[in-house]
Structures are given as structure tokens and as C-alpha cells.
Amino acid sequence: MEMVNRPYAAAFEAHAVANPDVLCLSADLTSSCEIDGFRDRHPEQFLSLGMAEQNMLSFAGGLGLAGYRPFLHSFGVFLYRRPYDQLMASIAYPRRKVRLMGFLPGVTTPGGMTHQAIEDLSVMRTIPNMTVLESGDATEVESIVAAADSVDGPVYCRVLRGSVPRLFDTPLEIGRMRVLSEGRDVLVVTAGITTEEAIRARGALDAAGVSVRHLHLNTLKPFDAAQIVDHASSVRHGVVTLENHLVTGGIGSMVAEALAEAGLGRRLIRLGLQDSYAHGGSRPYLMKYYGMDALTLVRAIERLTGEESGIDEDALGAVRLDAVHSAVKAEAL
Amino acid sequence: MRNSRSTEDIALGIRRRVFEHAMRNNGGYLSQACSAAEQLAFLYNEALNLGPSTMPMVPEPFGGVPSAENRDYRTGAGYNGPFDAVHDRLFIAPAHYALVAYACLIETGRMAAEGLEMFNRDGSSVEMIGAEHSPGMEVHNGTLGIGLSTGAGLAYGRKRRGETGEVCVFMSDGEVQEGQTWEAVQAAAHHRIDNLWALMDVNRQQCDGAMDSVMEVGDIATKFRDFGAVVAEVDAHDLDALREARTTPHEGRPLIVLAHSSPTQGMDFLMRRFPRLHYVRFKTAEERAEMNEAIAAELGIPPVELEAH
Ligand SMILES: Cc1ncc(C[n+]2csc(CCOP(=O)(O)OP(=O)(O)O)c2C)c(N)n1
Numbered sequence: 001m002e003m004v005n006r007p008y009a010a011a012f013e014a015h016a017v018a019n020p021d022v023l024c025l026s027a028d029l030t031s032s033c034e035i036d037g038f039r040d041r042h043p044e045q046f047l048s049l050g051m052a053e054q055n056m057l058s059f060a061g062g063l064g065l066a067g068y069r070p071f072l073h074s075f076g077v078f079l080y081r082r083p084y085d086q087l088m089a090s091i092a093y094p095r096r097k098v099r100l101m102g103f104l105p106g107v108t109t110p111g112g113m114t115h116q117a118i119e120d121l122s123v124m125r126t127i128p129n130m131t132v133l134e135s136g137d138a139t140e141v142e143s144i145v146a147a148a149d150s151v152d153g154p155v156y157c158r159v160l161r162g163s164v165p166r167l168f169d170t171p172l173e174i175g176r177m178r179v180l181s182e183g184r185d186v187l188v189v190t191a192g193i194t195t196e197e198a199i200r201a202r203g204a205l206d207a208a209g210v211s212v213r214h215l216h217l218n219t220l221k222p223f224d225a226a227q228i229v230d231h232a233s234s235v236r237h238g239v240v241t242l243e244n245h246l247v248t249g250g251i252g253s254m255v256a257e258a259l260a261e262a263g264l265g266r267r268l269i270r271l272g273l274q275d276s277y278a279h280g281g282s283r284p285y286l287m288k289y290y291g292m293d294a295l296t297l298v299r300a301i302e303r304l305t306g307e308e309s310g311i312d313e314d315a316l317g318a319v320r321l322d323a324v325h326s327a328v329k330a331e332a333l
Numbered sequence: 334m335r336n337s338r339s340t341e342d343i344a345l346g347i348r349r350r351v352f353e354h355a356m357r358n359n360g361g362y363l364s365q366a367c368s369a370a371e372q373l374a375f376l377y378n379e380a381l382n383l384g385p386s387t388m389p390m391v392p393e394p395f396g397g398v399p400s401a402e403n404r405d406y407r408t409g410a411g412y413n414g415p416f417d418a419v420h421d422r423l424f425i426a427p428a429h430y431a432l433v434a435y436a437c438l439i440e441t442g443r444m445a446a447e448g449l450e451m452f453n454r455d456g457s458s459v460e461m462i463g464a465e466h467s468p469g470m471e472v473h474n475g476t477l478g479i480g481l482s483t484g485a486g487l488a489y490g491r492k493r494r495g496e497t498g499e500v501c502v503f504m505s506d507g508e509v510q511e512g513q514t515w516e517a518v519q520a521a522a523h524h525r526i527d528n529l530w531a532l533m534d535v536n537r538q539q540c541d542g543a544m545d546s547v548m549e550v551g552d553i554a555t556k557f558r559d560f561g562a563v564v565a566e567v568d569a570h571d572l573d574a575l576r577e578a579r580t581t582p583h584e585g586r587p588l589i590v591l592a593h594s595s596p597t598q599g600m601d602f603l604m605r606r607f608p609r610l611h612y613v614r615f616k617t618a619e620e621r622a623e624m625n626e627a628i629a630a631e632l633g634i635p636p637v638e639l640e641a642h
Binding site for chain 1: 395398399400428453455456460461462464467472473475476477478507508510511512513539541544546547548567
């Protein structure tokens with residue numbers, strides 16, 4: 001698998017340079033959000049707002065009022081938890097073209113509860129006027145910048161950083177989910193880092209004779225419920241959602257709502273954080289501990305099909321480990 | 334609890350431990366040890382009235398997050414002594430100083446040295462960003478700027494119950510950029526909360542570098558006074574000055590001690606990294622080896638043995 005180093009950095013720089021109304025805002029996490037090079041090369045398009053997120057959000061609302069399209073950079077969690085009120089009043093209600101670039105989504109940070117955005121999707125998708133995007137590979141990180149900036153209103157993006165695998169060769173298009181396989185037994189719906197897990201599981205399931213239909217979502221709002229229902233109705237045993245997020249309010253909930261509203265009776269297993277906070281640790285450890293990994297997905301599919309697949313940890317291959325000593329900070333913040 | 338070791342000794346021990354840890358783990362929060370070693374040593378060894386630790390010397394593994402089902406849940410605050418009416422309570426508001434705080438727990442005999450080996454290991458409670466289940470922590474502070482408010486609430490509650498123990502919040506200067514810090518001082522002054530004091534590590538650094546280049550905060554002593562606090566300003570590396578500042582009368586108001594520190598104190602070699610000091614890492618093996626030699630010499634210890642990688 002090709003690994004791409006800091007795909008966001010180059011993509012953002014190219015886009016911002018071509019769009020003078022794009023401003024780069026930072027809240028004291030400039031290199032952690034891969035915009036340090038941009039700051040150094042384009043200081044006139046960069047605003048340092050310090051560790052003061054509430055002010056940054058309303059300030060961005062003001063920039064929007066002046067016709068600018070600010071890109072706000074921080075860890076995802078700091079873009080909505082504390083400044084939620086500012087997000088509502090200064091950005092979402094008046095539909096400012098503010099682009100919230102949330103790094104280290106879910107359990108991709110070892111920083112524990114205070115750093116892990118585990119309810120960002122449920123919060124964001126209930127906000128009227130909001131668009132919600134999530135990148136799942138390097139190509140989507142590269143294309144999320146222009147996609148987000150094409151939206152006539154505010155956008156929240158889950159962005160992957162550092163060394164990111166390239167899974168797709170076509171850019172992220174808003175509203176367009178990716179159909180990664182068209183099996184007939186179970187439907188698997190993933191987004192972000194869980195897609196890689198599901199791809200690994202699929203390889204083993206194919207070999208075991210289980211036919212998986214796999215959808216990768218990059219647009220969580222607007223949510224294409226009709227397509228989900230279509231795919232769900234074409235599988236025999238039911239649906240599994242796997243998300244780097246709480247199962248309540250996120251993708252699991254969205255799929256459940258879609259099925260219920262369409263009156264489609266299908267079993268649904270929602271994998272992800274189950275009404276629990278997470279804690280600090282490495283990404284592979286946390287994914288396993290909280291049941292977001294390939295093996296958990298295989299076991300859920302077995303529950304739906306009612307048959308044991310015989311797949312174990314070895315069959316799923318070694319979990320991808322980031323090079324610990326690479327310059328891209330696998331473990332730091 | 335009186336410690337037989339001098340506070341100077343403990344501060345040196347903190348720097349040595351954090352340095353060794355950062356060397357072995359290819360990076361770490363080194364500059365926070367430089368700026369805050371005396372402050373944490375002073376708090377644990379002299380300034381605070383803490384009872385003996387009620388927790389195991391070797392920290393237990395992560396025991397789950399708080400929930401109705403997790404009946405055995407407990408925070409790491411027991412490392413600071415028992416919760417009773419007479420003893421003080423301490424919050425480490427900038428939770429990324431955890432490594433320095435853990436080193437201090439070891440130096441003051443509250444945690445075994447093995448505790449640091451568990452730092453940032455999967456399944457361990459000794460987390461990189463101190464969590465409330467981590468040794469010496471009582472509340473989650475990784476989202477900066479919330480510590481002083483919690484401290485003010487606890488102090489108010491303790492006073493209301495007639496408890497004599499005080500509340501101390503160790504803070505970082507980056508926290509003054511968050512509006513909540515000012516709301517906390519305002520409320521503490523309004524409610525005359527004077528069993529509360531803060532010791533702030535004013536190292537003038539934050540993630541992006543020197544605070545003045547990121548977001549100027551002006552004269553924070555004057556600002557804190559205007560918000561109703563009593564302020565004492567000292568050299569953070571001068572223990573006598575810290576001792577004196579602690580005795581500043583502050584009846585009816587919170588006390589904030591601004592400890593002006595150097596982010597490279599005791600490890601001058603780090604000046605080569607200025608102003609990128611927030612998290613020190615090494616790009617090459619040579620860089621690591623060179624730093625290992627130079628700082629070990631400054632700290633009066635042999636270089637750390639590094640396994641090849
Ligand atoms: C609310 C919030 N925003 C951002 C961060 C990310 N962050 C961690 S430490 C830090 C600033 C560090 O400055 P300071 O607290 O003075 O610590 P020092 O640089 O002295 O270690 C930031 C922005 C955070 N932890 N919490």
C-alpha cells in the first residue's frame with residue numbers, strides 16, 4: 001500500500017495560493033495540523049489566533065461576513081466542544097463559509113478523553129446548515145480541501161494527517177459514496193480509518209466465502225439515505241456499520257434512521273464506541289480495545305450470517321503500524 | 334508529609350528522569366521539566382500539606398472510564414494523599430506536563446520508578462496527557478483553561494464545609510489565552526475564595542513557539558490583579574523566592590504566583606531548539622546522540638544508554 005506523507009500540507013497550500021479569499025487560521029497547533037510550511041511561505045494569508053478557540057470561531061464568522069473563506073485548523077475536538085455556542089451563533093446560523101478542519105478524529109490521537117473527538121459527527125450533523133465530510137485516505141485528504149471550499153455554507157471535515165495510506169484513485173466528491181464491493185450476503189458501511197479495517201476484513205471474508213457489499217462514506221451530511229436503503233435491500237443477512245465514533249448519533253444512527261424511514265426490515269449491528277469514553281493509547285490498541293477493528297467486524301458479520309468463518313487475527317494479517325521513528329509523529333500530538 | 338530530601342535535589346532528579354525518558358523514547362516534554370522542575374518539587378516537597386499516598390507504588394493498569402457499571406473506578410489523586418478535611422489538593426492544569434509530574438511523584442517517594450516505564454504504553458494508566466485516572470491527577474485537564482475554574486469550585490465547596498485544607502492549581506501561561514481562565518479569577522475574587530492559590534509556569538512558550546509570536550498576552554500580572562487576584566511574581570528557579578511568594582497575604586482573594594521560568598533551565602543545550610521547544614524530538618540518530626552527551630553532562634550524569642534502532 002502506498003503511504004503518502006502529509007497529504008494535507010501540499011493540498012491546502014496549492015488551494016489557498018490559488019484562492020486569495022481563503023485565509024489560514026491556526027490555534028497554536030500549526031505544525032500539528034501541517035500548516036507550518038504554509039505559515040512560513042505565505043505569512044500574509046495566515047492568521048495566528050492563539051489557544052483561544054471560542055474567539056477563533058466567532059472571529060471566523062466575522063471574516064465570513066467580510067467575504068473571506070477561513071479555514072480553521074485545530075484538533076477536531078477543539079473546534080466544537082468548547083466553542084459550540086460560537087459555532088452555532090457566528091457560523092452555522094448565518095451560513096458563513098467557514099471551513100473547520102478537524103485533525104486527529106476519534107481514537108487517532110493518544111491524548112485521551114480531552115483530545116478525542118468521539119461525538120463530533122453526532123453534534124455536527126444535527127446542526128442546521130452544516131455540511132460534514134470525512135476523509136478516509138490520502139486522496140480524500142488531498143481533495144477534501146477544494147471540496148469543502150466549494151460548499152455554500154459552513155463545513156466540518158475530519159482530516160487525517162501524517163503518513164496516510166492511499167486507497168482511492170479518484171477524488172472525494174461531495175454526496176458521492178464509494179461502492180467498494182458489491183457482495184450479496186452483508187452490507188458493511190464505513191468511513192475514515194475504519195474503511196481500511198473493513199478492506200482487510202473483506203479480503204479474509206472473501207476467502208471464507210462470505211460475500212460483502214462495502215460502502216465507504218465521505219459525506220456524512222448531506223446523507224444519501226436512498227442509496228443506503230438500496231444497498232441494504234440487496235443483501236441477504238443485514239447491515240454492519242463500523243465507525244471511529246460513538247455508535248449513537250454517528251453513522252450507525254444515520255443508517256438506522258434511513259432503514260426505519262424506508263420501512264426496510266434488516267438487522268443492523270453498529271460497531272464503534274458503545275456509550276463509553278475512550279482513553280489514551282495507540283491507534284491499533286484503541287481500535288481493538290473498543291471494538292473498531294477488522295476482527296470485531298468479522299465477528300459481527302458471523303453473528304448476522306449465523307456461521308463461523310474460521311477467520312482469526314493471523315488471517316487478517318498484521319495491523320498496519322506507523323513507523324515509530326518517522327518524522328511524521330505517529331505518537332505525538 | 335516531610336521529605337528528607339532537599340527540594341533542590343528533587344528538582345534535579347526530575348530533570349534527570351525526564352531527560353532519560355525523553356532520550357530513550359526519542360523525544361518528549363523536556364522543556365517543561367526545565368521550566369517547572371523547581372515548582373513541582375516545591376509544591377510536593379514543601380508548599381503543600383499532603384498526606385502519604387494511598388495508592389500502590391507501581392500504578393495499576395487502566396481500569397476503565399467512569400460509568401455506573403465501573404464501581405471500582407478511582408482517580409489518580411490518591412498519589413497526592415488522602416482526601417480529608419485538613420490536607421491540600423492539587424490539580425495539574427496543563428495535562429501535558431504529566432511526564433514532569435510523574436517524575437516528581439517518583440522523586441518524592443510516591444510512585445516507583447517503574448511507573449515512568451509505563452508512560453504512554455497501551456493499557457497503562459500513566460498516560461501521556463495526564464487523565465484523571467493517571468497518577469497524581471484528580472480531574473481531566475487536557476483541554477487547557479479549565480483547571481482553575483474546577484479548583485475554585487472545589488475550594489469554595491471545601492470552605493463551605495469548614496475544611497481547612499486548601500486547593501492549589503499548577504497552571505501554564507498558555508492558559509491565559511483561554512477566556513475561561515479570566516472567568517475563573519473573576520468568580521474566585523467575587524466569592525472571596527482565598528483557600529485557592531495557583532502557581533503558574535510563565536515560560537513564555539506554547540506549541541507554536543514564543544507566545545509573543547503566537548498571541549501576545551501583555552502584562553498578565555496587571556491583568557490578574559485587575560480581575561481581583563493577589564499576584565506575586567518570582568524567578569521560578571529561585572526556591573527562596575517561591576517560599577516567600579507562597580506566604581503573600583491574600584485574604585478574601587485567590588493568590589496567583591507567576592513563576593517566571595526559563596524553558597531550557599538546566600539543559601542549556603536545548604537553546605539550539607529555541608523557539609521550538611514544546612515537544613522535543615530528534616530527526617537523526619546523530620542529533621539524539623549529540624543531545625544525549627551534552628545534556629547528560631549538564632545534569633551531571635552519564636549519557637543514557639540507547640539501544641540501536
Ligand atoms: C483548549 C485546548 N486547545 C488546544 C490545546 C492543544 N495544546 C496543548 S498544549 C498547548 C499550548 C501550550 O502552551 P502552554 O500551556 O503554555 O505550555 P508549554 O508550551 O509551556 O508547555 C496547546 C495549544 C489544548 N490542549 N487545549
